[in-house]
Amino acid sequence: MAIERTLSIIKPDATRRNLTGAVADRLERAGLRIVAQKRLRLSRAQAEAFYAVHRERPFFNDLCTFMTSGPVVAQVLEGDNAVAKNREVMGATDPAKAAAGTIRKDFAESIEANSAHGSDSIENAAVEIAFFFSAIEIVG
Numbered sequence: 001m002a003i004e005r006t007l008s009i010i011k012p013d014a015t016r017r018n019l020t021g022a023v024a025d026r027l028e029r030a031g032l033r034i035v036a037q038k039r040l041r042l043s044r045a046q047a048e049a050f051y052a053v054h055r056e057r058p059f060f061n062d063l064c065t066f067m068t069s070g071p072v073v074a075q076v077l078e079g080d081n082a083v084a085k086n087r088e089v090m091g092a093t094d095p096a097k098a099a100a101g102t103i104r105k106d107f108a109e110s111i112e113a114n115s116a117h118g119s120d121s122i123e124n125a126a127v128e129i130a131f132f133f134s135a136i137e138i139v140g
């Protein structure tokens, strides 16, 4: 297994309910190391840029409205197989389909307000990490 880095976002539904630590705890318990972290509120333009790949999807507008509705906590996670490991700990996008014990099963409110985002590939992880962090902010 290779040491990888991936981008995680604790979404506004989770920060609103004071679940930042609870979500981070799940990640750390899974062996992922938080090597960078910042809390911020995305602007509309930033949310649209981050989710540009979904621009044509019917949920794009609502997703950007939701992602700008409150603070998020962006994190760089590091560890063995971090991209897949993070997605496993998060569970399926739709909490109704997420496995027991996953972040989305236990915390998400809906498919949109699903508490956490995680990069879906090593290539996208590099792009998404660079969206939020400069190299000097990531301390492994």
Ligand code: CMP
Pocket (backbone or CB within 6 Å): 054, 059, 063, 093, 111, 112, 113, 114, 116, 117, 118
């Ligand atoms: P995320 O992993 O951040 O990637 C895109 C987001 O779009 C997804 O999580 C969901 O929060 C949101 N979304 C809203 N509706 C849908 C849908 N029908 N299918 C997939 N993603 C959706």
